[in-house]
Every structure is written in C-alpha cells, then in structure tokens.
Amino acid sequence: MTPLDVAFAACGLLAVVGGVLAVSTRHVVRAALWLVVALLGVAGALLVLGGELVALVLVLVYVGAVVVLVLFALMLTRAPIGPDRAHAAGPWRAAGAAALGAATAGLLATVLVPLADGTVAVADVPSSAVAEQLFGTWVWPFELLSLLLLAALVGALAVARSRPAPSGAAAGEAAGEVP
Amino acid sequence: MTLLEAALRAAAALAAFLVLPLLVGQAEHKVMAHMQGRLGPMYAGGFHGWAQLVADGVKFVQKEDLTPAAADRWVFRLAPAVALVPYLVALATVPVHPGVAAADVPGSVVLVLAATSVGALGTLMAGWSSANKYSLIGGLRAAAQLVSYELPIVLAVASVALAGGSLSLLGLADAWTPWWLLWQLPGAVVFLVAAVAELQRPPFDMPVADAEIVMGAWTEYTGLRFAFFLLAEYAGIVVMSLLFAVLWLGGWHGPLPEALGWLWTLLKGLVVALVVVWVRVAWPRLREDQLQRLAWVWLVPLALLQLVLTGAGVVAGW
16 A cells, blocks of 8 residues: 555545535535535545646536535525425435445446556646647537537526516517416 | 655745734734724734734634534534635745745646635535524625636636646746736736635625625624634735736746845735725725626626737737
8 A cells, every 4th residue: 555545545535425425414505515525535536646637627616616606506595504304305215316326336336447457656647638638639529518508508597587578578489388 | 855844834834824814914904094094003012003913813712612503513613614724725835936835736826726716615604504694695695706706717817827838836927027917917907806806805895794794604703713714814815915926926026136036926915915905995895786797797708808818929929
C-alpha cells in the first residue's frame, strides 16, 4: 500500500459513503449536502490520479453551481427541518431500489474491475491534453449534450408557463390545451 | 518538500489568514469613518483604536454559543466552518512574490474559484438550518445572487487565463504586461463588480440587508460562530483583492527592486480592498431585480465580449 493507494481508497470511500447517505437520508436538504460530500470524494480521487483540471472543474460546476441551484429550489419549496415522513417509500419499493442499485453496481464492477491493474499511479495529464480530447475527439457528443440541456431548459420553461392567459393573448399556439 | 518546509508554509498561510482580514477590517473601520466625517474607533489599544478588532474578538469568544431548539443542529454548527475553511485553502494558493506561494499547485486559478464557490455553501447551510424566516429569506437571496454572479467571475478569469496561456496564478502573473491594463480592462471591471457581489458586500448586500431581514442567514448565530462568518467575509475580501492584484494589476511587477515584489503585491491588494470599502460607502443597496439585471444584462455579455477580444488578441499574437 503506497500513500497514493491510501489516499485514493479514502477518497473513494468518502464518495461511496456520501452517495449512499445522499439517497438514504430522510432529510431532503441533508441529501443535497451529502451529495456535496460525494462530489468532493470523486474530485479527491481525480486529484490523486493527477487529473486536477477535471477535479477542480467538477467542484466548481457541481458544488458551486448545481448544488447551489438545488439548495435554492429546496428552500423555495419550504423544505422542512427534520425527517420527511410524508414521502417515505414502502418496504417493497425500498427493496426494489436496493436490488436495482446493487445490480447496477455489480454490472459496473464486472466491466470496470478487469480493466484496472490494481495499482494507483499519477497520470501526468496536462490541461492541453484534456482540451484536445474534449474539443477534438469528443466535441460532437459534448455539444450534443449541451443542446440536450438547452432543450430540457426550454421544455421546463414551457411547462412552467403552459397555462394560457384568459384573454387569449397566446391563443394561436395554446389552442389545443385550453382547459 | 521536507516536513519542516511544509509546516512553515502552512504556518505562513495561517498567519496571513489571521492577520490580513483583521487589517482590512480595521482599515474599513477607519476609512469608512473618515469618509463619513467620523473618527471611527479611537479608544481600544490607545493609538487611533488599532486594537478594536482584537477587543471585538475577545468579546465574541466570551459570548454564549447558542443553537436554536428548532434548528438542524449539525448543519447549523457546521456552516461557519464550511464558510471559513475554503478561503484558507484559496489564500494558501495566492502567490505574493515571484515563485512564492504557500502552496504552488498547477491549476491554482481554478482552485481559487472552486474554493470560493464551496465557501458560499456555508451561507446557504446557515440560512436553511437556522429555522428562522429571516435566515431563510437571507439564504434564498444569497443563492439567487451566487447563481447569477458565479458566471461573470469565471468568464473574466478565463479571459486572463487565455491571455496568459496558463492556469497557474504564478504563470499568469509572470506573463502579465502593462498592455493587459487596457486589453483586459472590461474583464477587470466585470470581475471587481462580480467579486463584490459574490462576497455579498454592499451595494450587493441584499442577503444580509440589516434593515429588512435582521442579519440574513447569520441572524441566529452568536459568539465565535458569528465571528467566523465575519472572518470569512473579510478573508473573502483579501482573497478577491489579491486575486485581482495578481491577475489584472500584475502582482509583483512594478518600479520597486525585484526583492520587494511581495510588498508591491500586498500594496496593490490593499488598494483593491480599499476600493471595495469605498464602494460600500458610496452606493446604496441594489434591489433584487436591479441585481439580476446588472448580472445578466451587463456583466455576462461584457465578460463574453472580453473573452472574444482576448481570443482575437491571442490568435493575432498581441
């Protein structure tokens, strides 16, 4: 066990524990905060492996923007302090979710574990190499993803504003959904 | 790096973290007072009230540490640490002298930005967990503000990183030339405005607006935990001022001899911090819609324009 192995294992453990608590806690805001812990664990693992740019951007985007947005939405909905019993899933659904999670984890493990050779090594990845991959090899999937997100955003806006005004200002396009 | 060197670097970063925010706080007391035709603190310590913040610290330590009965205990008690520690990490990576930073890491620009965005979580945790409507409104306002102003900051810093061809603060400060003062001017303005907003300082202090919502997210805090939030605010001013001095004002580049580069960096940072204080005295608080309008109608387009300008300059080899 080298110090790198220990650091990688600690970060991985942090990510797994944070992730499990994020989905299993009954406190809805704490779930978002456990998500921060899980993301920091993943970022730490990436740092140990030498991908500092990806790790830091992960923290910047996911913790700094996405989780802040999640917390904002939760506070807008008056997320209660204390456990939320009203939305508890029954034992069957919990068992089903656990089985599904275990199956996914097992599938990922059988695919990924044979690829690893058991050693943790720092790959010296320069930022320019990341950029080349991102804007060269993977540029179309990357741009398609942003297009998908944009479509989702526009869709959310449409859903939020779908109720037509009674005066019929938007009658042309909303004719089909007049209540 | 030996263990001794690492310990010395950590101690230096901690000392800077404990001294510089107090210096800025005291400067704010005195400068603001004189701008308003007052004297400010004059008693504590004898000479022009220099020990006022030390006395404040002693007062905070003596106060009772309260946790509201309805609060989410763990989140409530953890929030000040989440607000404070990231700024310590950020300050440790800011260079003050050619080749000298407490922790010289390759992607330090991104690290500073990531650390400050984690620190903002502390305010949100405090606002939600206090079980107080003023705290909740403060947390909501803080979140709305952070979402809007994170983007211009990142874009402005990305423009400098593009111009200098590096993601390391040391590399960027070395690449700096006086020409940047003009070339990167729009980005500099965007960063300064957005940094003040990110720190929730007046005129962007709607999240703590004391006339409307008591003290925003900090309403229920007492004693040392409250002091930690204040320390985080002033440490944030120090980090943002030094970042501005290093990225846009050239850090240690100046007419002084090479060996005094650190003094030059600190002086530039102090001037930026004084501008932040001045802005607080000069402008009234912005309303929520004015705040959002400023971010999305002015700062983001300006930052994007700066990015295009920088890109054109880099391609043309300015």
